[in-house]
Amino acid sequence: MEVDFSGIKVIGFDADDTLWVNETYFRETEEQFAELLENYETKNKIDQELFKVEMDNLNLYGYGIKGFVLSMIESALDLSNNTISQTTISQILDLGKKMIAHPVELLDGVEEVLEELKDKYRLIVLTKGDLLDQERKLEKSGLSEYFHHVEVLSDKKEHNYKNLLDHLDIHVKEFLMVGNSLRSDVLPILNIGAKAVHVPFHTTWAHEMVSQDEQVNDHLKLNSLRDILKYLNK
Template sequence: MDMKFENITTIGFDADDTLWVNETYFREAEEEFAALLEPYETKNTIDQELFRKEMQNLDLYGYGIKGFMLSMIESALELSNQQVSQSTLAHILQIGKNMIAHPLELLDGVAEVLEALHHKYRLLVLTKGDLLDQERKLEKSGLIQYFHHVEVLSDKKEDNYRRLLDHLEIGVDEFLMVGNSLKSDVLPILNIGARAIHVPFHTTWAHEEVEPHLHNNEHLTLPSLRELLRYLI
């Protein structure tokens, strides 16, 4: 698709699975959790129950590892009819702690792209998740010097984006969002009149999946962040 970005002054980047690996570690944790609960249920039922519990708890716990950890504990108690052992609960807590402490893995080309872009554009990080965890990851990443502003949002809906752009005095016609999620990083942005570029990650959380009929051709999809430089430099 031939898209022009001459008016863009500010670029927002999603963090998880756009700048660094994230969802892969959740899938690994789910596998470990299912193995722990095998004495009580089938893997398919365990996976379904955990996802149901995560969705039920989103408004209460928000996004991120800590909410995921609490949902695993609640699911374990319910799936085992309150019979799960203390050692298994301790193991679940350790799964979450291991996720938080996991070494950060930048996606290919991230530092190179940000180095090239930050001389020309105002760069932002706009992400969901736990504030402390996201701040920790940004610190580990070594990327913080490239960003003018970092915002950890409770959610990524149209109103969240509108309020943030208004607060930062950024016009929708000069803003571009880059991220891996059509649901969170692309469609709400297009709906408020701004521009978006989709850079898919190989693994997508079920909650972020979008029905094919909701896709449109008003955004650019690129295979990697490196491809941004063809359009923005």
């Protein structure tokens, strides 16, 4: 599609599954969680119950590993009718700690893109999740030097973006958001009048999926983050 990024001055990057791998580790942990509970229910039922509990708890815990671990424990109690052993609870906690301690794996082309753009645009990170965990991942990533500002949002809806852009004195017409989620990184950005680039990740959390009716075409979709340089270096 034809795009015009000539007026862009600030570029916001999502973090998880845009700058580095994230969702893959959640899926792997769900597999291990299902194995721990295989004596109580089928894998399909365990997956469904965990997702339901996660959705019920989003308003309480928000996004991130810590809320995910609490939801796993609650699901284990529900599925076992409160008979789950202390040993299994400890194993679930260990799964969460392993996720938090996991090395940060940058996605292909990330550092090359940031290096190319850092002197031409104001670069910021706009992500959601647990503040401590996201700060830890950014530090481990070695990418901090590229960004003027880092914001960990409780959610990514229109008002979250608008309030932040107002706070940072960024005009909506001068802002471009880059991310892997249509629901969080593209649709709300288009709705407030800014521009967005969608770089899909091979694994998407069910909560971030959008229906066919919700999908739009007035944004740029790329196969790789590196491809954005073709449009920003014109």
